[in-house]
Amino acid sequence: MDPILIFKLVLVFVLFAVSLGIAAYSTYAERKIAGFMQDRLGPNRAGPFGLLQPLADGVKMFMKEDIIPETSNRFLFIAGPAITMITALMTSAVIPWGPEITINDVKVPLQVADINIGVLYVLGVVSLGVYGIMIGGWASNNKYSLLGAVRASSQMISYELAMGMSIIAIVMSSSSLSLGDIVAGQSGWGGMHWNIFIQPLGCLIFIICAFAECNRTPFDLPESETELVGGYHTEYSSMKLGFYLFAEYVNMFISSAMISCLYFGGYNFPGMEAVQGNMGEIPFALICFVVLFAKILFFVFFFMWIRWTIPRFRFDQLMNLGWKVLFPLAILNVLITGAVIIFF
Amino acid sequence: MQSLTNRSKVVSNKHLSLAERLYLPAIFGGLRITFKHMFKKKATISYPEEQRDHGRLYRGQHVLKRDEQGRENCTACGLCAVACPAEAITMVAGERKKGEEHLYREEKYAIEYNINMLRCIFCGLCEEACPKDAIYLTDRIAESNYQRGQFIFTKDKLVEGIDKSDRIDVSDRRKAVRKGAM
Numbered sequence: 001m002d003p004i005l006i007f008k009l010v011l012v013f014v015l016f017a018v019s020l021g022i023a024a025y026s027t028y029a030e031r032k033i034a035g036f037m038q039d040r041l042g043p044n045r046a047g048p049f050g051l052l053q054p055l056a057d058g059v060k061m062f063m064k065e066d067i068i069p070e071t072s073n074r075f076l077f078i079a080g081p082a083i084t085m086i087t088a089l090m091t092s093a094v095i096p097w098g099p100e101i102t103i104n105d106v107k108v109p110l111q112v113a114d115i116n117i118g119v120l121y122v123l124g125v126v127s128l129g130v131y132g133i134m135i136g137g138w139a140s141n142n143k144y145s146l147l148g149a150v151r152a153s154s155q156m157i158s159y160e161l162a163m164g165m166s167i168i169a170i171v172m173s174s175s176s177l178s179l180g181d182i183v184a185g186q187s188g189w190g191g192m193h194w195n196i197f198i199q200p201l202g203c204l205i206f207i208i209c210a211f212a213e214c215n216r217t218p219f220d221l222p223e224s225e226t227e228l229v230g231g232y233h234t235e236y237s238s239m240k241l242g243f244y245l246f247a248e249y250v251n252m253f254i255s256s257a258m259i260s261c262l263y264f265g266g267y268n269f270p271g272m273e274a275v276q277g278n279m280g281e282i283p284f285a286l287i288c289f290v291v292l293f294a295k296i297l298f299f300v301f302f303f304m305w306i307r308w309t310i311p312r313f314r315f316d317q318l319m320n321l322g323w324k325v326l327f328p329l330a331i332l333n334v335l336i337t338g339a340v341i342i343f344f
Numbered sequence: 345m346q347s348l349t350n351r352s353k354v355v356s357n358k359h360l361s362l363a364e365r366l367y368l369p370a371i372f373g374g375l376r377i378t379f380k381h382m383f384k385k386k387a388t389i390s391y392p393e394e395q396r397d398h399g400r401l402y403r404g405q406h407v408l409k410r411d412e413q414g415r416e417n418c419t420a421c422g423l424c425a426v427a428c429p430a431e432a433i434t435m436v437a438g439e440r441k442k443g444e445e446h447l448y449r450e451e452k453y454a455i456e457y458n459i460n461m462l463r464c465i466f467c468g469l470c471e472e473a474c475p476k477d478a479i480y481l482t483d484r485i486a487e488s489n490y491q492r493g494q495f496i497f498t499k500d501k502l503v504e505g506i507d508k509s510d511r512i513d514v515s516d517r518r519k520a521v522r523k524g525a526m
């Protein structure tokens with residue numbers, strides 16, 4: 001078989017495992033960080049430092065009785081969590097995890113698919129994510145679920161606009177729709193030519209929208225336990241519930257990867273040229289991979305940090321912020337970017 | 345109007361300034377606070393491996409005392425059960441047989457003596473009520489369990505051992521109870 005194809009297949013499996021592993025340990029990290037920020041110890045019973053906690057949680061989820069409500073739409077009820085999980089995992093395909101390496105004299109990027117419209121693909125998949133939630137909430141035939149689903153879809157649609165606009169500004173300034181090119185374009189200035197320095201406003205908007213798209217605090221209205229029991233997953237139990245909760249963490253991981261790639265230089269780091277000159281291709285690619293991962297993990301931490309700091313928005317505040325603040329700002333950002341490109 | 349203390353504050357209804365309306369400075373302030381808390385000393389401990397010190401007069405799990413010769417003090421008079429506001433104490437009284445004088449101090453003794461630890465509120469009224477110096481609360485923490493039944497502590501958990509080394513020191517609480525200080 002074609003070695004490049006094998007390489008890509010291996011990469012797919014590695015990414016699959018890594019995303020799930022990271023998501024599993026994010027649940028652990030979330031609980032630990034929550035504990036620390038509230039002056040508690042956090043989970044520490046399962047294994048050393050509680051490291052086996054995700055495993056225990058998974059086993060618990062599988063052992064629970066799986067209830068499908070009588071009045072629900074059976075097919076859609078099962079499809080909901082599946083769609084959510086699939087869309088959560090799909091985005092990782094276009095994220096460039098490292099620089100190009102050579103296999104059989106062919107340069108291969110460390111990326112599953114360097115499609116030239118990567119950015120559009122991401123936006124498309126993210127919009128698909130709302131279906132999982134909407135279908136799940138609708139099929140449950142429960143008013144809390146429905147309310148949660150309605151909230152989720154209106155929230156995601158509103159924030160997608162601002163998010164798309166901030167990405168458009170990026171696309172304009174780096175004049176490419178391919179994520180690989182966007183990241184590679186940030187390697188100037190000794191590895192510090194990051195888009196955040198060029199697009200600070202866009203970066204801020206994108207991060208806020210990413211929070212909203214992941215349904216994370218302060219935008220966790222779709223599942224706000226204190227108002228809607230559990231929001232769209234009120235009726236779910238066992239591993240279906242697990243999938244929903246898990247997909248949230250996968251989404252968080254992918255969003256962090258997107259933030260790192262679009263605004264924080266992806267795998268670029270200061271002084272990378274000197275490092276590149278001094279070692280082979282593979283070790284260098286590995287270092288880049290580690291750098292990118294450090295950035296991603298920081299943002300995953302940032303997601304959690306925010307969650308345990310800021311209270312939830314009210315729904316009208318959420319809509320106000322989305323439509324009256326972020327959207328105009330994003331458009332302004334596009335205009336300014338355009339003006340700068342034309343006049344300088 | 346003259347205020348009685350000078351702690352009162354004038355509340356202003358002013359509109360938020362631009363910096364405040366941006367929220368971001370406030371959010372970063374909040375982030376700073378939560379970050380600092382990550383490295384603070386934890387308020388919780390890993391019980392039961394670690395235990396907190398508690399005061400000498402802590403009101404924890406009960407003990408049924410024996411006298412100097414190792415005989416049980418309790419005479420099953422039931423005063424503790426009557427005094428108990430939570431109705432946690434139940435007992436079955438019995439008559440001491442010949443040859444049991446080394447076991448029970450009084451002619452009547454408790455064959456069974458149960459305290460339901462789920463009902464008990466550790467108020468200490470039982471020890472105040474007891475005329476025979478028989479029941480005291482100690483600084484031991486009543487252990488937790490998975491089953492309700494296990495929380496009904498019977499005599500084998502309550503009565504202290506006969507050996508001098510197994511005796512449980514309640515002198516501090518005894519003093520406090522006598523003084524009525526609890």
Ligand code: SF4
Nearest residue numbers: 428464465467468470
């Ligand atoms: S401590 Fe109070 S509640 Fe507990 S058994 Fe004694 S009298 Fe009852």
Ligand code: SF4
Nearest residue numbers: 418419421422424474
């Ligand atoms: S513990 Fe004291 S009050 Fe209670 S039955 Fe025994 S002797 Fe009476």
